[in-house]
Amino acid sequence: MKSLIINHTKTTPEINFDCNSHILNITGKSYPENISEFYGTIFVWLEEYLDFIDNQNVTVNIDLTYFNSTSSKVLMDLFDLLDEAVDDGKNILINWFYDEEDPDTLEFGEEFQDNLESIQMVFIGKTS
């Protein structure tokens, strides 16, 4: 299968899902005009990818400086999908990048973790 690369815009993050290195990056800001149009492609790719992999180590890096409430819902759906994959025996880890100067950004990550059963989230502080 092919990697998924989407350049960032002012309101959509950069997507760099590399199916060779198994590193999936979501970087930037997320408050798209059309949420389903933007994330639809990403979910289609992810579902195919999760069928494609065995038990390789997969790292998902979430480095979002802003996401709106609608994106927050989509991220929850995305993490649920990954969570189920972990239940099925896949080895997936999420790195959650947060701003050390803004405790809210750590809390956002922790709230996702609290709502997930199996997948592990690692919190990585950044100085802005």
Place this chain on the structure above:
Amino acid sequence: MIDIIYDCYRDLKKENIFFFYNGIFPHEVITEIAEMIFNKTKMEDVKAITRNRLFSVIVEQMQNMNYYSDKHLNNSDSSVGEGTIMVGYEGNYYFVICANMIEAEKIVPLREKINKLKSMSKQQLKEYYNYRRKQKSEIDSKGASLGLIEIARRSSKPLEFCFKEVDNELSFFLLKTII
């Protein structure tokens, strides 16, 4: 004409409103306004947490207006909603006021919704937000209907809101968030 404009200018200054916009809220306008105010707070060395909360509230409030305003561009069925946004200072806080026309029948459910959020503690708001995020979206909801909860969570003081009847069909709805 100049008197009206001057009065308007003077009143905005008096209320410490540094940003005012009245018009339609397509995505491009929302993005530009949010970024402009973000850049202003960044230049002024505002703390990251305050800066980010202000940005978040501004985006959510404008998106709500765009989705839910019952007055549209050229009175058409266009999805671009019309309204007003003001951002200003109040002591050590920022405030964001958004106002738009809504249909009279929407007043009661909206009032209930906001009063429910106002009655909640920050911890309750967090739990409610997480509960709603796990649910499927409401049919009439263009967003994830999490916007108002997000606004309530980011605000430093209880939300303020009111309605002013314009005619039999429409009322003017105002929402103020203090950050």
